[in-house]
Amino acid sequence: xxxxxxxxxxxxxxxxxxxxxxxxxxxxxxxxxxxxxxxxxxxxxxxxxxxxxxxxxxxxxxxxxxxxxxxxxxxxxxxxxxxxxxxxxxxxxxxxxxxxxxxxxxxxxxxxxxxxxxxxxxxxxxxxxxxxxxxxxxxxxxxxxxxxxxxxxxxxxxxxxxxxxxxxxxxxxxxxxxxxxxxxxxxxxxxxxxxxxxxxxxxxxxxxxxxxxxxxxxxxxxxxxxxxxxxxxxxxxxxxxxxxxxx
Amino acid sequence: xxxxxxxxxxxxxxxxxxxxxxxxxxxxxxxxxxxxxxxxxxxxxxxxxxxxxxxxxxxxxxxxxxxxxxxxxxxxxxxxxxxxxxxxxxxxxxxxxxxxxxxxxxxxxxxxxxxxxxxxxxxxxxxxxxxxxxxxxxxxxxxxxxxxxxxxxxxxxxxxxxxxxxxxxxxxxxxxxxxxxxxxxxxxxxxxxxxxxxxxxxxxxxxxxxxxxxxxxxxxxxxxxxxxxxxxxxxxxxxxxxxxxxxxxxxxxxxxxxxxxxxxxxxxxxxxxxxxxxxxxxxxxxxxxx
Ligand SMILES: Nc1ncnc2c1ncn2[C@@H]1O[C@H](COP(=O)(O)OP(=O)(O)OP(=O)(O)O)[C@@H](O)[C@H]1O
Ligand SMILES: [Mg+2]
Numbered sequence: 001x002x003x004x005x006x007x008x009x010x011x012x013x014x015x016x017x018x019x020x021x022x023x024x025x026x027x028x029x030x031x032x033x034x035x036x037x038x039x040x041x042x043x044x045x046x047x048x049x050x051x052x053x054x055x056x057x058x059x060x061x062x063x064x065x066x067x068x069x070x071x072x073x074x075x076x077x078x079x080x081x082x083x084x085x086x087x088x089x090x091x092x093x094x095x096x097x098x099x100x101x102x103x104x105x106x107x108x109x110x111x112x113x114x115x116x117x118x119x120x121x122x123x124x125x126x127x128x129x130x131x132x133x134x135x136x137x138x139x140x141x142x143x144x145x146x147x148x149x150x151x152x153x154x155x156x157x158x159x160x161x162x163x164x165x166x167x168x169x170x171x172x173x174x175x176x177x178x179x180x181x182x183x184x185x186x187x188x189x190x191x192x193x194x195x196x197x198x199x200x201x202x203x204x205x206x207x208x209x210x211x212x213x214x215x216x217x218x219x220x221x222x223x224x225x226x227x228x229x230x231x232x233x234x235x236x237x238x239x240x241x242x243x244x245x246x247x
Numbered sequence: 248x249x250x251x252x253x254x255x256x257x258x259x260x261x262x263x264x265x266x267x268x269x270x271x272x273x274x275x276x277x278x279x280x281x282x283x284x285x286x287x288x289x290x291x292x293x294x295x296x297x298x299x300x301x302x303x304x305x306x307x308x309x310x311x312x313x314x315x316x317x318x319x320x321x322x323x324x325x326x327x328x329x330x331x332x333x334x335x336x337x338x339x340x341x342x343x344x345x346x347x348x349x350x351x352x353x354x355x356x357x358x359x360x361x362x363x364x365x366x367x368x369x370x371x372x373x374x375x376x377x378x379x380x381x382x383x384x385x386x387x388x389x390x391x392x393x394x395x396x397x398x399x400x401x402x403x404x405x406x407x408x409x410x411x412x413x414x415x416x417x418x419x420x421x422x423x424x425x426x427x428x429x430x431x432x433x434x435x436x437x438x439x440x441x442x443x444x445x446x447x448x449x450x451x452x453x454x455x456x457x458x459x460x461x462x463x464x465x466x467x468x469x470x471x472x473x474x475x476x477x478x479x480x481x482x483x484x485x486x487x488x489x490x491x492x493x494x495x496x497x498x499x500x501x502x503x504x505x506x507x508x509x510x511x512x513x514x515x516x517x518x519x520x521x522x523x524x525x526x527x528x529x530x531x532x533x534x535x536x537x
């Protein structure tokens with residue numbers, strides 16, 4: 001795969017107390033690459049991508065994101081986070097701000113853009129996620145699917161170089177999953193580097209360059225989707241796929 | 248017959264009868280055994296008094312005290328809100344030392360009697376501050392100046408200004424611990440995801456607190472904060488101990504000079520009750536409309 005390295009994880013471990021949530025995990029994500037991470041509940045998927053923007057700190061190994069080595073209390077972490085977007089399962093929009101303010105607060109307070117410039121960017125990305133008309137509403141007035149699209153736009157407003165998604169459609173009603181996935185597919189087509197934790201295998205087939213399967217804190221398999229979906233190396237991944245593709 | 252009368256049961260009448268009998272007995276005892284002579288007719292004069300020589304009405308002891316209580320309560324609440332917010336943030340800080348300091352302050356206030364705290368704050372803190380700022384001289388200067396009336400509207404008698412400020416500081420320090428607890432609860436009620444989202448777009452801890460957590464937390468704590476304000480008004484009577492000229496202190500003065508023991512204290516109780524009860528009703532109504 002061409003492209004410069006954006007995320008480089010070398011043998012990282014992560015403990016919660018005595019529980020080992022990440023166990024010797026190594027992964028490389030290059031510019032423009034789309035990585036889809038799947039695996040059973042509790043296997044450490046969230047923990048892994050939360051390490052990528054410093055929401056969790058790994059305890060052993062080396063983790064480099066955008067050339068910055070992360071460790072507890074990294075001084076460059078704030079700068080780094082501006083280049084690493086994160087979309088959460090629960091949206092985590094700011095309920096006291098309007099949609100537009102949700103999108104402009106980062107650029108204005110963190111990037112110190114003028115209100116005008118920030119609003120211009122915000123409207124551009126609201127267009128991109130197909131809800132330009134909701135700018136003045138509060139998040140609570142939107143449907144789940146719309147909220148998640150606002151959350152994606154909020155991250156994009158910081159003009160990140162890589163986007164992390166932690167099960168972005170798991171909290172949504174089935175009829176709203178499609179609209180969010182469509183936006184993510186478009187984002188992938190625009191060339192954005194993405195790391196996506198999801199069980200939406202249709203989406204994975206469509207956009208993934210690399211499939212990562214995790215279990216009990218370990219990366220069990222890393223393979224291109226063609227191999228992963230038709231002939232996975234590990235028996236565990238095969239079992240997992242059988243289970244989730246059934247329904 | 249009004250509908251609530253129909254709801255009354257035998258038990259209600261029995262209880263009512265007992266209450267009437269009890270208060271009747273107390274009144275009779277006061278009048279008979281203690282040989283107390285009720286002189287309610289004197290009380291209005293100590294609230295509002297008409298000065299014939301100048302042809303003006305002016306606030307006498309009780310009303311002066313009431314005004315001061317209101318002033319002190321307002322200023323102390325503002326100060327307590329500021330201090331309490333800082334304290335509440337400190338209670339949720341990452342830094343252990345900061346957290347421990349805030350916790351220690353709270354535990355000290357919780358486990359030392361209020362009267363003792365008031366004296367300690369008064370002698371060790373507010374008195375020093377006032378001396379250091381040379382407030383005494385400044386206030387006497389104002390008292391002689393031309394626009395003294397404006398100052399007196401906000402602060403009462405200017406010669407007593409340092410004492411009023413001492414009262415405000417002591418009361419605010421005392422209440423700030425409880426305000427801090429309310430703020431802490433508000434901050435902790437904001438889901439962790441909000442902070443993570445703020446951090447994910449590169450906000451610093453300070454920005455995260457200022458733009459995301461505090462605005463939400465402060466909205467949530469309006470009801471308990473309103474209650475704390477009422478508590479503060481009631482607690483303000485304690486600073487009469489350090490001779491701040493508020494309602495309770497003025498009542499003590501009045502009783503000492505006129506012997507209107509029961510009338511004065513009952514009037515003062517009524518003042519406090521009306522203010523606090525009205526506010527509590529008002530807050531409840533506003534709360535329902537939200
Ligand atoms: N803050 C924490 N403290 C203690 N244990 C934690 C914490 N966060 C996660 N864990 C544990 O670490 C393990 C991995 O959690 P993680 O959230 O990364 O799993 P996941 O693969 O994302 O699962 P899911 O599909 O349910 O989201 C789990 O067993 C979880 O209980
Ligand atoms: Mg997860």
